[in-house]
Amino acid sequence: MPLIEDQPRLSKGVLQGAGALTQGVAMEWQWGRPAGLIITTVAVPGGFLLRHAAEEVKVLTRPKWLVCPACLRQCRYLLFYKRWCCRRCSGCQPRVWHRFRGVPFLRRQTIVRQMLNAPPSSLRAFELRRRLHKVNREIRKAMERRYGKV
Ligand SMILES: [Zn+2]
Helix, strand or coil: CCEHHHCCEEEHHHHHHCCCCCCCCEEEEEECCCCCEEEEEEEECCEEEEEECCEEEEEEECCCCEECCCCCCEECEEEEECEEECHHHHCCECCHHHHCCCCHHHHHHHHHHHHHHCCCCCHHHHHHHHHHHHHHHHHHHHHHHHHCCC
16 A cells, blocks of 8 residues: 655645745756656746646645645645645555554554544445454454453
């Protein structure tokens, strides 16, 4: 699964700090990974043009946000994964989701947190309940191994 932290990113703060959002300014940006990724931004009224190879997309800016050119949601930064997009529509996951993968108790906390956001009768909630049962079983087994059956 691709991780958000591994992809090149372009944030509103960095663009602004570099002066790239000042109208008329064109700026080149490079990343070492993937090798040779080079884009040019050109500030225009209401946002900037992002030129990448033969493609050009217009990215709109808001006072604190960027507007994702792929899904039009507001975001703090764009990332490049197959295309320029935001973290939510990129299909990438945050590293922290994977850091505690092996710890059932922490996985349980994550699932419970996700359940609060899922409509109770949705397929997503069903899937989360299934995962919760599974992780509960793992925790019970680990407790039994450590303390014996109670
Ligand atoms: Zn998006």
